[in-house]
Amino acid sequence: MNYILSDGPQRKALLPFTFTRPVAEIRIGILTIREKWEKYLQTKTSFKTEDYLSEKYPLVETDDNLVIVSSFLPNKSLADQVLSLKEKQAIYHQDRIVAYRTKNPEAEFNTSDFSRIEFEDDILTVDYTWDIFSKNGEALQADFDLITERRKSAPISGTNQVVCPENIFLEEGASVEFSILNATQGPIYIGKDAEIWEGGLIRGALALCEKAVVKMGAKIYGPTTVGPHGKVCGEISNSVIFGYSSKGHEGYLGNSVLGEWCNIGADSNNSNLKNNYAKVRLWNYDTEKFDHTGLQFCGLMMGDHSKTAINTMFNTGTVIGVNSNIYVPGFPRNFIPSFSWGGASGFRTYHTQKAFDTAKVMMARRGKEFDETEAKILQHVFDETAKWRSF
Numbered sequence: 001m002n003y004i005l006s007d008g009p010q011r012k013a014l015l016p017f018t019f020t021r022p023v024a025e026i027r028i029g030i031l032t033i034r035e036k037w038e039k040y041l042q043t044k045t046s047f048k049t050e051d052y053l054s055e056k057y058p059l060v061e062t063d064d065n066l067v068i069v070s071s072f073l074p075n076k077s078l079a080d081q082v083l084s085l086k087e088k089q090a091i092y093h094q095d096r097i098v099a100y101r102t103k104n105p106e107a108e109f110n111t112s113d114f115s116r117i118e119f120e121d122d123i124l125t126v127d128y129t130w131d132i133f134s135k136n137g138e139a140l141q142a143d144f145d146l147i148t149e150r151r152k153s154a155p156i157s158g159t160n161q162v163v164c165p166e167n168i169f170l171e172e173g174a175s176v177e178f179s180i181l182n183a184t185q186g187p188i189y190i191g192k193d194a195e196i197w198e199g200g201l202i203r204g205a206l207a208l209c210e211k212a213v214v215k216m217g218a219k220i221y222g223p224t225t226v227g228p229h230g231k232v233c234g235e236i237s238n239s240v241i242f243g244y245s246s247k248g249h250e251g252y253l254g255n256s257v258l259g260e261w262c263n264i265g266a267d268s269n270n271s272n273l274k275n276n277y278a279k280v281r282l283w284n285y286d287t288e289k290f291d292h293t294g295l296q297f298c299g300l301m302m303g304d305h306s307k308t309a310i311n312t313m314f315n316t317g318t319v320i321g322v323n324s325n326i327y328v329p330g331f332p333r334n335f336i337p338s339f340s341w342g343g344a345s346g347f348r349t350y351h352t353q354k355a356f357d358t359a360k361v362m363m364a365r366r367g368k369e370f371d372e373t374e375a376k377i378l379q380h381v382f383d384e385t386a387k388w389r390s391f
Contacts, residue, residue: 030191061106237252270315271316306326315331340389
């Protein structure tokens with residue numbers, strides 16, 4: 001059996017994060033959606049995604065394929081039902097296609113070609129960008145239970161003050177010293193070779209992934225995720241930070257999502273609550289308008305490779321595209337297109353060669369290469385998003 005994770009119809013509503021990755025590579029909880037499915041299925045998967053992403057995220061086809069829509073997060077009962085699918089059967093949940101078995105995975109799904117099976121249990125879904133942080137607590141608990149089942153945590157140093165140690169798990173090589181870990185409200189997971197430096201104030205739920213670092217004196221309360229090789233400090237609340245991104249200094253980040261290779265300058269802050277306590281609207285690339293989130297708390301959505309200077313401020317519900325650089329005093333607009341350079345006083349286009357030069361240096365510092373494949377993806381994003389750069 002060959003398993004394929006498909007972007008499905010939710011991809012556009014998950015931009016800017018899906019400009020540079022398939023839906024399955026979104027991190028929510030501890031693991032990416034792909035990693036969750038691979039753990040439940042006990043096998044590798046491939047991707048059905050946009051053509052320009054397929055060189056980095058290829059599709060593998062065989063004569064017998066099981067296609068899963070990536071916006072559905074797995075649990076045991078769903079995985080079991082997926083594994084039991086027969087040819088030309090499809091699983092639905094509340095009139096939405098979840099998975100189907102086919103000989104031709106590249107063909108568009110046609111309802112009339114498949115017999116329908118209903119999945120009646122609840123499923124956690126990621127349909128909008130704000131789902132990534134607002135559903136992070138539920139996803140983090142599920143991942144914690146999955147990863148730590150029948151396993152024993154590495155020892156927690158006696159220099160720490162710990163509440164609910166049974167909800168704390170350290171992987172091999174994890175280091176935590178002279179910090180307060182309170183797992184009363186949710187689990188605390190410290191990944192392999194991750195570090196919490198002295199003076200960390202941690203209130204779960206928290207996922208600190210492999211080789212991520214919490215610097216001295218940080219105040220983090222969950223549910224928050226810091227992806228692999230991330231570096232954080234200051235005050236962070238209910239946020240998801242993908243891998244290789246840094247918020248390494250003082251400043252507040254709340255109810256937010258940062259992509260990979262982002263950098264938040266010292267003393268930068270975002271608002272996550274409107275002064276009139278109204279529900280927040282957020283830019284939706286699919287509808288090309290500011291949509292109701294239904295949330296009172298909603299902060300910053302920042303695509304890959306975007307950065308801020310020191311003392312940058314963001315209004316409630318701000319969306320920043322890929323490879324933008326924000327600086328100068330004042331509040332910039334609450335939708336900043338990809339490859340923008342500037343701030344409250346105005347923007348100009350951040351041209352690709354300069355953006356690529358920066359990406360090469362930043363990625364090299366973490367032992368990663370900015371190669372031709374990465375350049376092609378970002379060039380496509382630059383071209384696709386030109387219509388929103390009217391400056």
